[in-house]
Amino acid sequence: MTSTDVKSATGRYPIPVLFLGFAALLLCLVLSLAAGARSIPVSTVVAALIEGGEGRDARVITGCSSPVV
Structure with missing residues (x-):
């Protein structure tokens, strides 16, 4: 296999x-948050990831998925 063969094979469907x-x-992210300890x-x-949400569940999700800076 030449370098052109590899390039066309790997670059065929990148998107x-x-x-x-x-x-x-x-x-995986959504399922890991949904099927966690709670x-x-x-x-x-x-809803919590997109809109921020309200309530205890939303605070658990946004607190666990967002790093504290």
Whole structure:
């Protein structure tokens, strides 16, 4: 296999592979927050990550997923 063969094989689908990898990472993040030590519905996890949310569950999610600076 020459260098041109490798380049075309690895550069053929970079965007879909990157998108699928990002989607899988996001799914793992949501599922890990939803199925942690405290059971939180997925809809609450998504709302807390997108809108900030209110209540104890939202504080648990935003406090655990955001680093303190």
